[in-house]
Amino acid sequence: MINQHQKEFKEKVEKANIPLGKRPDWLKVKLPTGDNYSDVRNLMREKKLNTVCEEARCPNIAECWNHRTATFMILGDTCTRSCGFCNVKLGMPNELDLEEPRRVVDAIKQLDLRHAVITSVNRDELEDGGATIFKECVRLISEEKPDCTVEILIPDFKGNEKTYEIIMQYPPDILNHNLETVKRLYHAVRPQAKYERSLKLIKWFKSKGLKTKSGIMVGIGERPEEVLSIMNDLFLHGCDIMTIGQYLQPTKQHLPVDRFVSPEEFQLYKEEGLKMGFKVVESSPLVRSSYHADEHARVDI
Numbered sequence: 327m328i329n330q331h332q333k334e335f336k337e338k339v340e341k342a343n344i345p346l347g348k349r350p351d352w353l354k355v356k357l358p359t360g361d362n363y364s365d366v367r368n369l370m371r372e373k374k375l376n377t378v379c380e381e382a383r384c385p386n387i388a389e390c391w392n393h394r395t396a397t398f399m400i401l402g403d404t405c406t407r408s409c410g411f412c413n414v415k416l417g418m419p420n421e422l423d424l425e426e427p428r429r430v431v432d433a434i435k436q437l438d439l440r441h442a443v444i445t446s447v448n449r450d451e452l453e454d455g456g457a458t459i460f461k462e463c464v465r466l467i468s469e470e471k472p473d474c475t476v477e478i479l480i481p482d483f484k485g486n487e488k489t490y491e492i493i494m495q496y497p498p499d500i501l502n503h504n505l506e507t508v509k510r511l512y513h514a515v516r517p518q519a520k521y522e523r524s525l526k527l528i529k530w531f532k533s534k535g536l537k538t539k540s541g542i543m544v545g546i547g548e549r550p551e552e553v554l555s556i557m558n559d560l561f562l563h564g565c566d567i568m569t570i571g572q573y574l575q576p577t578k579q580h581l582p583v584d585r586f587v588s589p590e591e592f593q594l595y596k597e598e599g600l601k602m603g604f605k606v607v608e609s610s611p612l613v614r615s616s617y618h619a620d621e622h623a624r625v626d627i
Contacts, residue, residue, distance in 0.1 A: 441620035532564025
């Protein structure tokens, strides 16, 4: 049932709506260039490392890499889940690469990164879901590049708290887990995930004293009042930082864009999130999980 506040908010959003058509100007970005960008790209090739920046075709790749912030994608380039929005290839992954954490930290040191985000594909075939590799990455960075803050963007590990305990052996500066979309759309958007399981994950890590973060996409079929509901659910489960960005269809085989959300609507979400009590809300069309991630690591919680 929609309460009065949600109704009023929905009316504001409807005034900010634009019809779905040609991609609007605010979603257009320049081709990535710059010395730092080239340094990061070349080193990733040399170290045989994957980045979600490239795999997900992130529109902010030039800005982040030129600020010497990078998002590493560990555990290979093949995912065991078939999310309707994601361009990472689906299949049976290769054997676990135990040397990957060493290459990640070597790249961080060589690039003198000030902040590193580490995410992964889902590895549901592994008993620990790959949590040990996350832990090793954080351990090596903390020991060998202690001036580099670390954010890990983790899968749900099927809700297995034993894997959470592995992560906590070397906790990151930020624990990120994206809910991606509203509860009603989970079957289409995240068919192998569970809305409540992801919320419980955020709550578990917050209970251990970590700075927590989550993100969603809009323009994939959600309703404004549902966005308010997921924001409220996240806040009540201990989420400190939230990111909200426009969904963009990576290929014709993925879920279509329902609408292009206006910058005005994104601003409304940001204002509502800050009123709820989030410490930070990054909300604009080109926002992705790693957007301004280095700044989030320095926010007091």
